[in-house]
Amino acid sequence: MDITVNANSVITLILMSIRIGAVFILSPLLSLTQLPVKIKVLLVLGLAAMVYGGVGDAIGTYEVPESFGQLFSAALSELFVGMVLAFGIFAVFAVFMFGGRILDFQMGFGVAGLIDPLTRAQNALLGTALTIMAVIVFFALDAHHYVLRGLVYSFERLPVGVSLTELNMAVVVSQFGVVFVYGLAIVSPAVLTLLLLDIGMAVAARTMPQVNIFIVGLPLKIAVGLLVLALSIKYMSATIESLFSGLFRYWEQVLG
Numbered sequence: 001m002d003i004t005v006n007a008n009s010v011i012t013l014i015l016m017s018i019r020i021g022a023v024f025i026l027s028p029l030l031s032l033t034q035l036p037v038k039i040k041v042l043l044v045l046g047l048a049a050m051v052y053g054g055v056g057d058a059i060g061t062y063e064v065p066e067s068f069g070q071l072f073s074a075a076l077s078e079l080f081v082g083m084v085l086a087f088g089i090f091a092v093f094a095v096f097m098f099g100g101r102i103l104d105f106q107m108g109f110g111v112a113g114l115i116d117p118l119t120r121a122q123n124a125l126l127g128t129a130l131t132i133m134a135v136i137v138f139f140a141l142d143a144h145h146y147v148l149r150g151l152v153y154s155f156e157r158l159p160v161g162v163s164l165t166e167l168n169m170a171v172v173v174s175q176f177g178v179v180f181v182y183g184l185a186i187v188s189p190a191v192l193t194l195l196l197l198d199i200g201m202a203v204a205a206r207t208m209p210q211v212n213i214f215i216v217g218l219p220l221k222i223a224v225g226l227l228v229l230a231l232s233i234k235y236m237s238a239t240i241e242s243l244f245s246g247l248f249r250y251w252e253q254v255l256g
Contacts, residue, residue: 009052011071015078015160017048020151022082027089028135029144051152074161081158084172088250089147091175092243096134098183100127106194107225108218126229130186134240143244150251157255171253182243189232190225197224 021044101124103109109125138144158167184191197220205213 012160013045013048013052015074016052016155017044018075018078019082019085019154019160020044020047020051022079023086023089023147023151026083026086028093028131029089029138029147047148047151051148051155054152077162077164078160080164081154081167084167084254085150085154085251087172088175088247088254091179091250092247093131093134094179095182095186095243096130097124097127098179099185099187100124100130102184103187103190103194103225103229106191107222109222137240138244141244146248150248154251154255168254171250175250178243178246182239186236186239187229189235190228193228194221194225197221 021040024044024047025040103126104124107126197217201213201217201220204211
């Protein structure tokens with residue numbers, strides 16, 4: 001049996017896997033799971049083969065370049081496109097980390113930290129918990145299916161080897177504001193409650209100087225903050241839904 005290998009198809013598949021790999025590996029979707037590197041590589045190659053087999057006729061085939069420099073430039077372009085798409089996902093989950101960090105400082109957890117065994121970095125306690133919750137909700141809502149559809153749309157809109165000038169970089173800059181706006185929005189009930197509690201303890205410290213407000217206030221702020229956060233989680237659904245839907249609007253806008 002003769003097996004023929006089309007060099008153009010192989011190069012196209014490799015370049016597609018670079019973009020898909022950047023989206024999944026640089027975003028928290030796979031970084032929060034301790035998957036072996038071989039499993040990640042096989043998963044990325046499998047997704048690339050599935051996308052190419054399904055919509056290969058629509059996205060076309062990348063012609064083998066005449067020099068290695070052109071091939072290397074195409075690989076860098078695909079890596080950059082994948083990084084831009086991954087930034088949208090990363091910004092969405094950074095919202096929860098940023099909101100948790102704000103709440104940590106309000107509650108007094110700012111002096112503590114959690115060592116992430118994957119990144120070897122010290123992260124906020126509540127920020128890490130909210131990020132893990134966001135990943136669970138993301139997969140529970142089947143949002144990863146929309147990510148796969150978004151990847152297919154990215155190849156249809158920007159086929160392999162297309163110039164990077166097609167990207168709308170102004171949308172990437174505006175995505176930074178999403179982190180601050182939504183990060184404060186998801187923890188605003190707890191933050192406002194703790195602010196009022198701080199005002200009340202300040203008044204109590206002035207009227208009752210014999211009471212050690214620091215010893216009384218720290219456990220009180222932790223208890224109140226966790227209680228309000230737990231009560232406000234069920235009201236986060238609209239904010240989280242808007243945040244996730246904004247991710248795909250970002251992909252649509254950045255791809256022009």
